[in-house]
Amino acid sequence: MLLLSSTTRAEPQRVVSLNLCTDQLVLALAAPQQIAAVSKLAGDELLSNYVKEALQYPSVGKDAEKIVGFNPDLVLATNYTDPILAAWLQRFGYHYKPYELPQQLSAVPAYIQDVAELLGQGDRGRQMTAEFQQRLSKLDNTLPPVRVAVVSANLYVAGGGTLPDQLLRRMGAINVAALDIANGWGYVSLEQLLSWQPDYILMQRDSLNGASRAEQVLSHRALQVLLEKGRRINVPAKYWICAGPELVDAAELINRRILELEHGE
Structure with a gap:
């Protein structure tokens, strides 16, 4: 289960996302001026839902030097991120937050809200989770047993x-x-x-x-x-x-x- 951090932090202003999945939430929830860079896959039309938005920002890969060049105050990633890069960022004191992606539908709202709170965008997160749950509930038992x-x-x-x-x-x-x-x-x-x-x-x-x-x-x-x-x-x-x-x-x-x-x- 994803738990919200009890530590109060200032709203981040130089967010770097290293993974396609964190890209999607950052681009949907963060204020434009908060975003410093997203992953290269954020601009892939086959994989990303926010291509137009992603192309407004620099892209990053596994190059640690390029990442720290943005002087990020928050780096978002998933458990698929290169462990050597992750360890390096943590070692040098960057606010690095890796996520394990939800495996259950019931965990998706908490995941969205956790990212939103970390971005200082709690209200946007609550709006997104409410819409997600409302739309999903309308589909309950609407298909025959095909x-x-x-x-x-x-x-x-x-x-x-x-x-x-x-x-x-x-x-x-x-x-x-x-x-x-x-x-x-x-x-x-x-x-x-x-x-x-x-x-x-x-x-x-x-x-x-x-x-x-x-x-x-x-x-x-x-x-x-x-x-x-x-x-x-x-x-x-x-x-x-x-x-x-x-x-x-x-x-x-x-x-x-x-x-x-x-x-x-």
């Missing part, structure tokens, strides 16, 4: 307990991969995917090459026979790659498209 598979490149599928699984179950759908993969993501064979007999396949696209490889598998004749035309739904990876408020965008897209297809639209 069988759905969430597939990324090379038949990497979302099993039980993953965020896509939680979204599908909350809406009333069945994540067929969870029948064999009880927890987390995993690779499956085409034969295994076919055996699940999904009504819908949700395609997660996170790169042009990845989409191409996945398309090759999904164009297999056996799968085309199984799926009616239009029963494949493309979901941009940027909607659920970061376990943030954009998850509800993914849920709304999936919900809307399945209901359209179920009603023959």
Whole structure:
């Protein structure tokens, strides 16, 4: 569980974000003048929801010298950040805050609010979390028990307990991969995917090459026979790659498209 810090700090004025996922919240919550730099991926149209905003700021990677050149008073990252870089920043006294991304939908609001408080933007955080919860609650049990598979490149599928699984179950759908993969993501064979007999396949696209490889598998004749035309739904990876408020965008897209297809639209 994410806990808010009890330590009172001045509102940071030179925030550097080192990870795509912290980029998204910084760009959404911070005042423009607070942001010093974001990661290079913040400008990637396939992965980022705030490309236009990100391009207004310098980008950083793993270059410690470039990072400290901004004289940051807050550095945000995730547990995927280079541990050597993280240790170096902490050793030299920079206010470095790494986040472990939420694995549960119920933890997303606390994650958003924690970042907002750290930025001195508590009111914006409360507004964002309230909107997230309200939009998500409107989708509860709105789908029939259709069988759905969430597939990324090379038949990497979302099993039980993953965020896509939680979204599908909350809406009333069945994540067929969870029948064999009880927890987390995993690779499956085409034969295994076919055996699940999904009504819908949700395609997660996170790169042009990845989409191409996945398309090759999904164009297999056996799968085309199984799926009616239009029963494949493309979901941009940027909607659920970061376990943030954009998850509800993914849920709304999936919900809307399945209901359209179920009603023959």
